[in-house]
Amino acid sequence: MRPLVCILDASIGVTGALVAARREAELIADRARVFLVVPRAFKAPASELAAFERVVHLPIRPLRRSIGSLIAYIPALFRSGRLLRDLLRESGCDRLQVNDFTLAEGWMARRLGYRGRIVTWVRIDPKRFGLAGRLWLKAAQSASDAMVAVSKFIRDRSPKLNIELVYDPALHAARVEPTGQRLLFVGNYTRGKGQDVAIRAFHALANDFPNATLALHGATFGLPKNDAYRRELVEIASGGPGCKRIELDSYADDLPALYAGTLAAVNCSESESFSLTCQDASAHGLPVIATQCGGPEEIIDHGTSGLLVPVGDVAAVEGAMRRLLSDPEEARRMGEAGYHLVRRRFGTNAYVAKVTQLLELIG
Known part of the structure; x- marks a missing residue:
């Protein structure tokens, strides 16, 4: 049987990260079964989800720029990380792809005993988040077996880390002729x-x-x-x-x-x-x-x-x-x-x- 891969994504709708995950699932379908884990608020057309074996919603809480948000974030992270760990164990999934380093649930699942392989993508410039970005990146690195940058721009923003460059692939699409205005x-x-x-x-x-x-x-x-x-x-x-x-x-x-x-x-x-x-x-x-x-x-x-x-x-x-x-x-x-x-x-x-x-x- 093909191995099972879990992609953890923070999208609440159709974003570039979600589209990239969907295309990945399509391209590796002959090598792996892929399921998607997203926040409870997530909504997307069925056409964006057909490549996934299933879609699981977890109480993933975003971190906002306020003291109150930080106080609420820590226990919420523990809960969502524990739920993710349990989901992976129950599914027999030993491959977790964290679709952006800001998702600390991957780090928490590791701290709570998940022993599968974790690969973390860096899809957002860490420097946009200041200190929080540096902490997220450090946590992701400590929990991951590999780190991936989606561009040279992103890779070069973190020169001290061992991050592999993997470009998202181009569509094989029918060509249109530029026309009109x-x-x-x-x-x-x-x-x-x-x-x-x-x-x-x-x-x-x-x-x-x-x-x-x-x-x-x-x-x-x-x-x-x-x-x-x-x-x-x-x-x-x-x-x-x-x-x-x-x-x-x-x-x-x-x-x-x-x-x-x-x-x-x-x-x-x-x-x-x-x-x-x-x-x-x-x-x-x-x-x-x-x-x-x-x-x-x-x-x-x-x-x-x-x-x-x-x-x-x-x-x-x-x-x-x-x-x-x-x-x-x-x-x-x-x-x-x-x-x-x-x-x-x-x-x-x-x-x-x-x-x-x-x-x-x-x-």
Whole structure:
């Protein structure tokens, strides 16, 4: 029988980490059975969960930046870690993948006696969390048999640790032809994703390109701070010359349908550990406009498969949008280059071989 792998993930909806876990489960399906452990608040379309043998909800509590949250977090961590340990033992699962180092439940399960193999992914820049990030990372290292970074950017942020680089693999997708004048921004509505920058840039060029549109797709997960940010975006969108041609829509699970009829993808994040949205757009043949914020710089070759701009620079984003809107042939060439580039750089065979080794799926 194929070995059993548990992926522990902190997502409460469809995130890059969840998509990466789902693709991993699909790619190693002939070598392992995979089940997913997520917080109780987690909700996702069935299409995102079909690759998993089952989905288990545990009372995983996020750590907030307050004394009260810290006081509540410690006993909650003990409880969720104990439940995870018991689940793994009862399932006969001796391989645990912690899908980001901030999930201290893996560390707690180890402290409470779990003896299986633990491999921890680092998907978020540890330096974003200050002291807490350093403590989480140290705890993860002490409990893990291996640590994995999803980009050189992330690996180099922790030079003292022995972290292996494993890129998320590119989709084998049908190529679309960049067409029309629609700019597409796929990203959940969380502050720092940069939708506000993209909207302001679009307003700046809207009068010169009366047929151009900007479509934004993402989710708030029902979190008050994300809902508030989305309301801010609605105000920004309604306050400029492009107001009637900016759409703020919900999460879309059929991205290929969105890519059809799109000229270019846009990502204006302040920080990205990797960026599956950039990789997916390139894998479908779209040029990508993205900020120099970490991961996208390892996916996009500036001037060849897309355009890289400084973080938070509205004028630079506007300039990149203008360039592609003014020259659809260049957009087509960049899209074609990206389509081939991501297949060479992020191949599935190398990914499967590495994950097989890390999880010790070969007897």
